[in-house]
Amino acid sequence: MIDARRRRVLKGALAAVGVAFATGLVSARAVLAAWNAAAFRAEDPATALQGLLGTSEHTPSDAVRLQAPDDAENAAAVRVTVEVDLPNVRSISLIASGNPYPLVASFELGPRAEGFISTSIKMAQTADVVAVVKTDDAILSAAKRVNAAAGRCVG
Amino acid sequence: MSGIRIRAEAKDGITSVRSLITHPMESGLRKDSETDEPIPAQFIQELVCKWKDEVVLRAHWTGGVSKDPYLAFRFRGGEPGDPLEISWTDNLGQSASETTTIR
Numbered sequence: 001m002i003d004a005r006r007r008r009v010l011k012g013a014l015a016a017v018g019v020a021f022a023t024g025l026v027s028a029r030a031v032l033a034a035w036n037a038a039a040f041r042a043e044d045p046a047t048a049l050q051g052l053l054g055t056s057e058h059t060p061s062d063a064v065r066l067q068a069p070d071d072a073e074n075a076a077a078v079r080v081t082v083e084v085d086l087p088n089v090r091s092i093s094l095i096a097s098g099n100p101y102p103l104v105a106s107f108e109l110g111p112r113a114e115g116f117i118s119t120s121i122k123m124a125q126t127a128d129v130v131a132v133v134k135t136d137d138a139i140l141s142a143a144k145r146v147n148a149a150a151g152r153c154v155g
Numbered sequence: 156m157s158g159i160r161i162r163a164e165a166k167d168g169i170t171s172v173r174s175l176i177t178h179p180m181e182s183g184l185r186k187d188s189e190t191d192e193p194i195p196a197q198f199i200q201e202l203v204c205k206w207k208d209e210v211v212l213r214a215h216w217t218g219g220v221s222k223d224p225y226l227a228f229r230f231r232g233g234e235p236g237d238p239l240e241i242s243w244t245d246n247l248g249q250s251a252s253e254t255t256t257i258r
Contacts, residue, residue, distance in 0.1 A: 040215070101182075113211050116229045
């Protein structure tokens with residue numbers, strides 16, 4: 001009887017460890033799979049977009065409004081705001097064309113999210129900031145030259 | 156202390172979220188100015204924002220996002236009193252999360 005109970009307890013404990021292990025593995029793998037190294041470690045914008053969206057083509061559009069300063073006071077923190085006047089925006093990605101790794105960030109928007117993102121990025125040198133927006137049926141963009149000459153070199 | 160500050164306000168059916176996160180966001184490309192040794196990369200790779208249990212935004216970042224990142228976004232729905240969670244995981248496997256109440 002004691003043996004039977006011990007077995008049950010042991011079995012339960014083993015099952016719990018198994019579940020914890022399995023979920024741990026799954027979440028670690030999910031995070032690794034989700035961060036797209038081919039895109040984020042690409043050294044030019046076209047390769048980065050190819051890795052992220054499957055194409056490097058994008059169409060400049062007035063529906064994508066990109067706000068960034070003409071002259072960055074601090075190249076280590078350049079405020080960039082993107083607003084998209086379209087429904088069904090799937091993702092907004094930010095590229096600093098002159099950075100060693102140009103694809104800086106990508107935002108996947110859930111069904112409830114509005115086409116709006118604001119964040120701060122680093123700029124290694126004066127270059128175009130490009131916002132690339134994926135909707136249900138197009139890949140659109142807006143670009144703006146930002147003078148980062150006064151700033152520190154940061155990558 | 157998660158190092159995540161969130162302000163979320165619901166107005167006219169839209170919830171506006173602003174957040175400040177304490178994180179070094181080291182790109183791995185800088186060198187220590189005294190020793191000339193490379194400073195190891197440490198940056199947030201994934202950030203997830205949930206309203207109740209629904210993911211409203213998932214961000215993938217690099218060391219090109221500024222130190223102590225700022226993030227603002229908006230979503231449809233959300234009411235005062237609803238929980239809103241932001242969590243992140245960095246390239247070293249560290250993580251943090253914070254839940255606030257929509258005002």
